[in-house]
Amino acid sequence: MSDQPEPSGGKPTPPESLEPSEQVRGRLLLDQRTDREIDEAVLRPMFETGPRFWILVGILGAIVAWGIYAWIYQIYWGMGVAGINRPVYWGLYIATFVFWVGISHAGTMISAVLRLLKADWRRPITRGAEAMTSFALMMAGLYPLIHLGRVWKFYWMIPYPNNRFMWPNFQSPLMWDMVAIFTYLIGSTLYLYLALIPDMAMARDHTDGWRYKLYRGMALGWRGTQGEWHKLHRALSIFSVVIIPVFLSVHSIVSWDFAVTIQPRWHSTIFAPYFVIGAVYSGLAALAAILVIVRRTMRLQEFLRSEHFDALGKLVMVAGMGWIYFWFSGFIVEWYGNDPVIRELIHEEISGGLAPFFWLQMTANVLPVLFLAFRRIRTNPAFLLALALLINVGMYTERALIVFGNLERNYLPFNWGTYRPTWVEVSVIAMTFAGFILLYTLFSRIVPYVPVWEIKEGRLRYSLRRIGRLLVPTAAEIE
Amino acid sequence: MEKAVKPSAKTQKNASERRWGMVIDLDRCTGCQACVVACHAENNVPVVGEREAASGRTMHWIRIERYWEGEYPNVKARFMPVLCQQCTQAPCEPVCPVFATYHTAEGLNAQIYNRCIGTRFCGSACPYKVRVFNWFRPEFPEPLGEQLNPDVSERSRGIIEKCSFCIQRLRRAELDASASGNPLADGAVQPACVQSCPSSALIFGDMNDPESHVSRLALSHRAFRLLDFLGTDPAVIYLKGGETNV
Numbered sequence: 001m002s003d004q005p006e007p008s009g010g011k012p013t014p015p016e017s018l019e020p021s022e023q024v025r026g027r028l029l030l031d032q033r034t035d036r037e038i039d040e041a042v043l044r045p046m047f048e049t050g051p052r053f054w055i056l057v058g059i060l061g062a063i064v065a066w067g068i069y070a071w072i073y074q075i076y077w078g079m080g081v082a083g084i085n086r087p088v089y090w091g092l093y094i095a096t097f098v099f100w101v102g103i104s105h106a107g108t109m110i111s112a113v114l115r116l117l118k119a120d121w122r123r124p125i126t127r128g129a130e131a132m133t134s135f136a137l138m139m140a141g142l143y144p145l146i147h148l149g150r151v152w153k154f155y156w157m158i159p160y161p162n163n164r165f166m167w168p169n170f171q172s173p174l175m176w177d178m179v180a181i182f183t184y185l186i187g188s189t190l191y192l193y194l195a196l197i198p199d200m201a202m203a204r205d206h207t208d209g210w211r212y213k214l215y216r217g218m219a220l221g222w223r224g225t226q227g228e229w230h231k232l233h234r235a236l237s238i239f240s241v242v243i244i245p246v247f248l249s250v251h252s253i254v255s256w257d258f259a260v261t262i263q264p265r266w267h268s269t270i271f272a273p274y275f276v277i278g279a280v281y282s283g284l285a286a287l288a289a290i291l292v293i294v295r296r297t298m299r300l301q302e303f304l305r306s307e308h309f310d311a312l313g314k315l316v317m318v319a320g321m322g323w324i325y326f327w328f329s330g331f332i333v334e335w336y337g338n339d340p341v342i343r344e345l346i347h348e349e350i351s352g353g354l355a356p357f358f359w360l361q362m363t364a365n366v367l368p369v370l371f372l373a374f375r376r377i378r379t380n381p382a383f384l385l386a387l388a389l390l391i392n393v394g395m396y397t398e399r400a401l402i403v404f405g406n407l408e409r410n411y412l413p414f415n416w417g418t419y420r421p422t423w424v425e426v427s428v429i430a431m432t433f434a435g436f437i438l439l440y441t442l443f444s445r446i447v448p449y450v451p452v453w454e455i456k457e458g459r460l461r462y463s464l465r466r467i468g469r470l471l472v473p474t475a476a477e478i479e
Numbered sequence: 480m481e482k483a484v485k486p487s488a489k490t491q492k493n494a495s496e497r498r499w500g501m502v503i504d505l506d507r508c509t510g511c512q513a514c515v516v517a518c519h520a521e522n523n524v525p526v527v528g529e530r531e532a533a534s535g536r537t538m539h540w541i542r543i544e545r546y547w548e549g550e551y552p553n554v555k556a557r558f559m560p561v562l563c564q565q566c567t568q569a570p571c572e573p574v575c576p577v578f579a580t581y582h583t584a585e586g587l588n589a590q591i592y593n594r595c596i597g598t599r600f601c602g603s604a605c606p607y608k609v610r611v612f613n614w615f616r617p618e619f620p621e622p623l624g625e626q627l628n629p630d631v632s633e634r635s636r637g638i639i640e641k642c643s644f645c646i647q648r649l650r651r652a653e654l655d656a657s658a659s660g661n662p663l664a665d666g667a668v669q670p671a672c673v674q675s676c677p678s679s680a681l682i683f684g685d686m687n688d689p690e691s692h693v694s695r696l697a698l699s700h701r702a703f704r705l706l707d708f709l710g711t712d713p714a715v716i717y718l719k720g721g722e723t724n725v
Contacts, residue, residue: 078636079597080614085535087608089599149597149612149637156577156596164594172576174598261604262570262709407603411706412561414544415608417535 035456042448043206045298049445060438067431070424071146079149081424088407088419093147094257095400096429098275099282100140100436101181101254102395106283107133107188108247109315111195112240120461121311123454124303127447128294129287130192135439136283137185139432144178146428173260176253184243184250191239194232197222198453214446251279258402264341265334265406274326281319282395285368288312289388292381294444303450306379313378320369320391327365345409353418354405357397364394498586498714499644500686501673502696503560505720507680510543510558514672514681518562521645521671523631525617538611540642541672557720560681562672563588563609563642564705564713571601571610579639586714587644595638602639606706610641644683645670665691686714 074081084091110129114122145151157168157178168175201222204215222228255275258266268274288309295304334342349358368387377383404419465472518524518540527536541562548555569588571580579595582588590610602610616636619627627633630647634640652668665684673681684693693716696702701719 078615079612080531080536080636083534084599085614086537086602086611087535089602089612144598147598149599149639150595150635151637153596156594166578166594168576169573169578171573172600173574174576174600178576257600261574262606263603410608411606411709412544412608414542414546414559414561 038452039202039206041302042450042452046445060434063434064431067427070427074424075151083419083421083425085417087410087415087417088404091404091419092400092421092425092429093143095403097140097143098254098399099396100136101251102279102282103286104133104136105247105279106287108243109280112243115240120458121308123458124450125291125308127451128291128449131443132287133188134192135436139436141181173256180250180253184246187243187246191243194235195451199448199451202452203448248276251275265345268330270330274330277322277326278395281323282392284316284319285388285391288316289385292385309384310378313372313384317369317372324366341411345406348409349405357401361394361397364390498686500693500714502682502693502716504680504718507678508558508560509678512543513675513677514541514560515539517671517675521628523627523633536614561607564607564715567712568710570604574600574604590641592634592638597637606709610639612639613637
């Protein structure tokens with residue numbers, strides 16, 4: 001690794017230690033550092049905000065402001081300012097909604113699933129993943145509002161006693177959607193916050209001024225007693241178990257928005273697992289991209305190491321293989337089924353007007369899987385960043401094709417149509433991308449990006465023992 | 480055969496209730512679009528203009544689909560009026576989160592404009608694509624504003640609307656009949672499209688009355704229902720077009 005700096009202050013590796021143990025040591029962050037040094041290494045980038053940071057915030061803020069203007073413009077004039085029409089009633093708004101919900105899936109994948117599996121390499125990247133989940137869900141949650149014809153009546157979907165004497169229709173997948181996304185947003189935000197409490201206390205003890213007040217409030221009086229740690233661990237274990245069914249259900253429900261209709265190609269039993277695996281694929285790739293960028297801009301090379309990117313890259317690769325498998329399982333059945341409308345849809349997609357998007361999707365989703373098979377590529381941040389972004393371009397295109405591509409054709413050829421997004425849609429979608437980056441950027445300067453207590457705990461949990469000439473990491477008996 | 484093309488009566492409370500239905504004889508349809516105009520006038524459906532129509536935003540509750548058959552020079556034009564099929568098993572109904580689209584006791588597929596929040600889920604779910612959306616605030620340039628039907632509410636922007644079988648006419652006829660004590664005679668009430676059809680291609684009536692005109696026409700060997708294989712159980716029955724050349 002050419003750009004992998006020597007861990008400063010790391011104890012020189014004993015000459016007799018072999019290659020594998022060195023890897024493990026890096027992955028588990030077992031270098032000799034005092035707790036104090038770790039605290040400072042994490043806190044320093046939070047306080048050092050140069051002019052480039054504020055320029056970035058300014059640009060993102062401007063894009064968000066423009067997007068809000070576009071949204072207000074759409075509310076004022078009507079949905080007609082977007083490019084949707086009959087029969088393409090759903091367009092890029094819904095595609096972007098599915099995309100953001102997908103991005104949100106990696107956070108839980110990383111922190112809950114890997115926490116349960118006791119995969120200890122996850123420790124430094126959990127907080128970044130959880131924050132990504134929460135912010136992506138916030139952006140996703142905007143779209144059901146953005147695409148409503150009468151957004152000022154959105155609360156009619158909320159079940160509460162009202163003067164219409166009506167419940168919402170719980171048969172509708174949109175209701176399931178709303179319930180699932182609210183549950184997931186609340187759950188994942190609480191999960192993020194719970195794991196944050198000890199670090200808030202740590203930050204409280206190292207700061208003064210407004211930051212001290214903020215961290216004191218957010219630390220909820222954490223002192224680090226035995227009882228507090230015990231409760232925190234229990235709460236985190238419960239959360240990581242409970243949130244996994246939520247995480248699986250959210251994207252399944254999003255897929256049922258499409259699959260419960262009888263629109264050809266939407267009406268498919270494979271949609272739920274296909275969407276979930278696609279969500280994990282794009283989410284993990286997005287996480288890899290974010291980690292590469294954060295690592296560089298916040299100088300966290302010490303905590304986010306090539307070993308982590310290696311492990312994350314493997315996960316992305318496996319998810320990508322899963323995506324290819326599910327895509328193919330769905331596609332080949334439809335292709336051989338040769339239903340007239342589906343045949344027309346497939347024809348339109350593979351060799352018709354949508355062909356550029358289809359081939360972009362296939363290239364951008366399949367090619368990275370091949371590249372990620374190589375360790376050299378997985379551990380090269382620049383290459384990994386490029387692949388991760390490519391995967392997300394591919395997954396976005398996939399969602400767009402599913403939503404509007406499949407609506408362009410239907411049973412009655414008289415009603416076939418095309419779709420072209422307008423500046424309003426592009427602006428609003430840019431707003432959510434800029435908003436996500438903005439929230440994430442601000443978050444990384446206010447909250448310790450690397451979960452310090454988890455790293456310290458990991459260091460306690462493992463020690464290196466010498467067996468013969470081999471250094472082996474062994475788990476301590478603190479479970 | 481007759482069973483296959485009659486809308487099922489399962490939504491009725493008892494057999495004496497009505498099941499409104501329509502028969503469309505494709506042999507008689509000339510594609511004159513009179514039904515489309517009549518529907519616009521009766522139901523206060525806005526005319527969207529050329530630009531919007533070109534981008535697929537026409538708001539006709541009933542439309543004449545024109546298909547070409549054969550290769551030049553032996554080309555035939557086929558016309559097929561398509562309106563809301565008033566499905567018994569309507570795909571649009573379960574997906575609406577706010578019950579804006581729901582099933583009446585008479586088996587009609589009703590759209591409650593005031594409840595609609597504009598998710599357009601019903602429009603995506605409808606296989607006939609007969610649901611239309613108010614993309615902008617509806618406008619009725621003079622003198623169209625002078626002829627709005629007071630029996631039908633104007634819709635706002637951001638909501639879905641669709642054919643109601645001219646429910647305002649049905650309700651008025653039913654009320655008049657019950658007030659006068661006489662049963663509602665077959666053919667006494669007609670939606671605007673049926674009334675305006677010069678070639679009587681559209682026939683409207685009670686499918687549950689075996690003596691009604693529509694019930695007898697539905698027994699024809701030419702009868703079929705649009706996209707019947709989807710299992711939507713429509714109340715609109717088409718009579719197959721034969722050798723008619725246009």
